[in-house]
Amino acid sequence: MKIIDKKQLAPEIMQFLVEAPLIAKKAQPGHFIILRHRENGERIPLTIADFDREKGTITLVCQGIGKSTREINQMQVGDSFIDLLGPLGKAYPIKKLGTVVCVAGGLGVAPLYPKAKALYEAGNKVISLIGAQRKEMLIMTEEMAAISAEMHFSTDDGSFGHHGFITEPLRAVLAREKVDEVVAVGPVPMMASAVKVAQEFNVPVVVSLNALMIDGTGMCGGCRVTVGGETKFCCVDGPTFDGATVDFQEILMRQRYYRDQEEEAIHRCKLEEAEQQ
Amino acid sequence: MRQQMPKQDPEIRRRNFDEVAHGFTAEQALAEAKRCLNCKKPLCVQGCPVEIQIPQFITLLLEGKPDAALAKIKEKNSLPAICGRVCPQENQCEKQCILGRKGESVAIGALERYCADWGRANEAVEPTCAPSCAVKGKVAVVGSGPAGLTAAADLALMGYKVTLFESLHATGGVLRYGIPEFRLPKTIVDYEVGNLEKLGVEIQTNVLIGKTITIDELFATGYEAVFIGTGAGLPYFLQIPGENLNGVYSANEFLTRVNLMKAYLFPEHDTPIRIGKRVAVVGAGNVAMDSARTALRLGAETVSIVYRRSREEMPARLEEIENAEEEGVEFRLLTNPVRLEGDENGNLTTMICQKMSLGEPDASGRRRPVPIPGSEEALPVDTVIVAVGQGPNPILLQGTAGLNLNKRGYIEVDPETMMTSIPGVFAGGDIVTGAATVIAAMGAGKKAARAVDQYLTAKNNPAKE
Numbered sequence: 151m152k153i154i155d156k157k158q159l160a161p162e163i164m165q166f167l168v169e170a171p172l173i174a175k176k177a178q179p180g181h182f183i184i185l186r187h188r189e190n191g192e193r194i195p196l197t198i199a200d201f202d203r204e205k206g207t208i209t210l211v212c213q214g215i216g217k218s219t220r221e222i223n224q225m226q227v228g229d230s231f232i233d234l235l236g237p238l239g240k241a242y243p244i245k246k247l248g249t250v251v252c253v254a255g256g257l258g259v260a261p262l263y264p265k266a267k268a269l270y271e272a273g274n275k276v277i278s279l280i281g282a283q284r285k286e287m288l289i290m291t292e293e294m295a296a297i298s299a300e301m302h303f304s305t306d307d308g309s310f311g312h313h314g315f316i317t318e319p320l321r322a323v324l325a326r327e328k329v330d331e332v333v334a335v336g337p338v339p340m341m342a343s344a345v346k347v348a349q350e351f352n353v354p355v356v357v358s359l360n361a362l363m364i365d366g367t368g369m370c371g372g373c374r375v376t377v378g379g380e381t382k383f384c385c386v387d388g389p390t391f392d393g394a395t396v397d398f399q400e401i402l403m404r405q406r407y408y409r410d411q412e413e414e415a416i417h418r419c420k421l422e423e424a425e426q427q
Numbered sequence: 428m429r430q431q432m433p434k435q436d437p438e439i440r441r442r443n444f445d446e447v448a449h450g451f452t453a454e455q456a457l458a459e460a461k462r463c464l465n466c467k468k469p470l471c472v473q474g475c476p477v478e479i480q481i482p483q484f485i486t487l488l489l490e491g492k493p494d495a496a497l498a499k500i501k502e503k504n505s506l507p508a509i510c511g512r513v514c515p516q517e518n519q520c521e522k523q524c525i526l527g528r529k530g531e532s533v534a535i536g537a538l539e540r541y542c543a544d545w546g547r548a549n550e551a552v553e554p555t556c557a558p559s560c561a562v563k564g565k566v567a568v569v570g571s572g573p574a575g576l577t578a579a580a581d582l583a584l585m586g587y588k589v590t591l592f593e594s595l596h597a598t599g600g601v602l603r604y605g606i607p608e609f610r611l612p613k614t615i616v617d618y619e620v621g622n623l624e625k626l627g628v629e630i631q632t633n634v635l636i637g638k639t640i641t642i643d644e645l646f647a648t649g650y651e652a653v654f655i656g657t658g659a660g661l662p663y664f665l666q667i668p669g670e671n672l673n674g675v676y677s678a679n680e681f682l683t684r685v686n687l688m689k690a691y692l693f694p695e696h697d698t699p700i701r702i703g704k705r706v707a708v709v710g711a712g713n714v715a716m717d718s719a720r721t722a723l724r725l726g727a728e729t730v731s732i733v734y735r736r737s738r739e740e741m742p743a744r745l746e747e748i749e750n751a752e753e754e755g756v757e758f759r760l761l762t763n764p765v766r767l768e769g770d771e772n773g774n775l776t777t778m779i780c781q782k783m784s785l786g787e788p789d790a791s792g793r794r795r796p797v798p799i800p801g802s803e804e805a806l807p808v809d810t811v812i813v814a815v816g817q818g819p820n821p822i823l824l825q826g827t828a829g830l831n832l833n834k835r836g837y838i839e840v841d842p843e844t845m846m847t848s849i850p851g852v853f854a855g856g857d858i859v860t861g862a863a864t865v866i867a868a869m870g871a872g873k874k875a876a877r878a879v880d881q882y883l884t885a886k887n888n889p890a891k892e
Contacts, residue, residue: 172639186596192688192697193596218697233596235633364688364698367594367635368820369604369660370680374671381664381671386822400671403773407673411699418694 151230154207159289162214163257164223171206173236179264180242180358180390183208184366186233187225192218195363197261198237211260211289217415238366242356242390244268247330249275253320253344255336256282259290261358262335270297277323281316281340285309317343324351331356334393338405342398349394357393359384359401362408376400429531430459441723441754444608444691456541460489463533466525471535474523476870479503481520481535488542494551497542505580506573506869508547508615511540513606514866515744553622562588564883567650569636569823572600573865574656574856576623577872583626585880591628594635597687600658604687607717609724637826642852652851652879655838656872659817659857665709669767674703674775678718678814685721703809704728707778709764710814711741716748718812719756727810730756735763735783735796763796765803767811778806817862837861845875846882853879
């Protein structure tokens with residue numbers, strides 16, 4: 151549970167290398183962990199962005215959005231999370247499909263990378279499309295480049311790559327060549343559009359959902375999502391799902407439910423920071 | 428006359444999380460103990476799932492030896508402070524009490540609680556494993572709820588080296604995440620778990636057996652037997668339209684946020700809970716009462732229990748129903764939710780309910796609720812808590828090859844030996860029976876501990892047969 155390395159990937163995005171031999175031993179692409187960074191802390195789910203079974207380490211990537219994630223990003227090498235549970239969720243089944251397009255938006259590269267890497271190692275041709283708000287928010291590009299036959303970028307402000315949404319390069323690739331699967335991970339609207347585009351070309355598309363959750367073991371049902379007209383638990387039935395069957399509108403609404411409390415927590419957090427200064 | 432435990436005033440307690448019932452004073456405990464007839468053939472003992480020698484402990488209490496009384500209870504029950512609070516005594520020991528047939532039974536539960544609380548306050552000597560009992564072998568206990576805590580304690584007392592695995596960050600299972608502070612203070616759970624550690628039980632939280640470590644790996648790393656007491660933790664939903672609207676919680680999520688994560692202390696504790704002004708709780712078991720009373724304490728203006736049968740069929744303990752009523756929980760009986768509606772942001776606004784009447788008895792022996800046509804009504808709500816039961820959590824079951832399950836998805840065990848289809852793997856509590864009571868799970872943990880001991884004794888001493 152000890153942090154043995156820490157690296158800043160982008161403004162407010164940190165990568166942690168964490169000692170977790172039991173989790174590393176079992177981790178597979180698609181798995182996640184739940185951690186508490188201190189007493190009284192929330193249970194925070196984070197994707198296992200990479201793992202090294204021999205060294206007994208896992209890689210976590212955290213974007214400081216809320217109070218807890220900001221505090222996590224303040225933690226230093228040598229600090230320990232007080233609780234770390236995993237691996238959780240269903241593994242994403244890795245098959246040799248042929249050509250797979252991996253699409254990531256923002257922090258989505260972190261959950262996408264282990265899947266893309268395993269797809270590459272299984273002999274697939276991986277085409278990677280990575281989008282972000284602006285150039286300095288692009289993360290893990292070197293890791294992705296090492297396993298990709300081709301890379302395309304987009305930024306919302308045009309500071310790097312295509313100026314606009316990542317779904318536009320996706321459409322171009324799908325129009326150009328035969329693709330066997332699209333894997334899309336990122337903000338909900340981005341995944342919803344990626345699914346639409348893939349469906350236009352009749353290409354199967356999987357997504358990785360990031361629902362609010364407490365225990366992560368199927369106990370609370372807080373992370374429920376509607377998939378194929380049925381209620382599924384993101385933590386035990388997912389987090390990877392067939393994108394064509396996911397009700398993204400519902401996920402967007404559910405994600406907003408705790409916004410007021412989150413804002414209150416951040417506000418207090420900032421006040422405390424200000425007081426300390 | 429039967430003594431009554433002093434309680435916090437309903438008007439005050441409905442807004443705080445402090446324990447509702449204060450427990451007997453020493454005078455009350457003595458007065459109540461005097462009522463026991465000390466029957467030669469005590470029926471109360473037969474009514475107790477763990478066979479506490481009830482007249483004997485009451486006699487010791489009467490003799491002014493609360494320490495000896497507690498030790499007598501602990502011979503059979505390692506968690507009396509918990510059982511004295513949450514056991515349905517009215518259906519068990521107190522139901523069998525001879526005095527009950529002529530009037531009021533002895534308040535056995537309250538006396539048990541008194542002894543346990545006396546022990547905690549006076550640092551009574553807890554049972555220990557005698558130095559002579561050598562380490563007999565390594566046993567893994569999976570799940571730290573009532574079944575696991577009991578099995579772990581009993582096995583440790585028998586001389587086994589026990590490791591207790593828990594997937595959450597804190598021990599206690601339903602005692603921690605489910606039962607609210609005002610009914611079972613968490614300091615009591617901490618104290619009991621502390622006693623377990625003093626017995627030499629090693630506790631590993633944040634380990635999800637079946638995922639982090641498999642059962643095969645437990646055996647491979649030297650454990651000779653495994654007890655599974657993972658409970659029934661998978662929440663059931665109503666399967667009606669609108670159930671994924673914002674504001675609809677499973678009782679498990681609602682109670683876990685409040686009890687385990689202490690959301691009632693937000694923002695000092697980081698996990699939030701959103702509570703509406705108008706709350707409806709669906710179901711009428713103890714979990715429903717806990718949810719309703721918790722909602723009041725979080726500041727809800729109105730809280731209703733919505734139940735499709737009548738008062739008579741409500742599965743909750745009478746005491747909890749009365750507590751809820753005193754605190755102002757409303758009961759909408761013979762009422763069944765059929766649909767939930769929300770606004771354009773996906774936030775819950777309305778529960779559409781149908782009125783029911785009672786027909787012929789169903790498979791459960793209770794009269795089947797039948798919808799009354801044309802009786803739909805709209806109940807304005809901002810929060811709905813679904814407390815209609817739990818099923819078996821599939822994680823461990825799916826991750827363990829060769830573990831036979833019954834039709835309902837629970838683990839199949841030999842009723843005599845508690846052994847599952849995998850040799851050396853035992854199971855008990857809700858994961859075998861389906862959701863039941865704390866004491867039933869403890870009884871199963873106890874029985875399994877004896878069975879594990881017999882199994883390992885036979886296995887390790889084959890020559891003696």
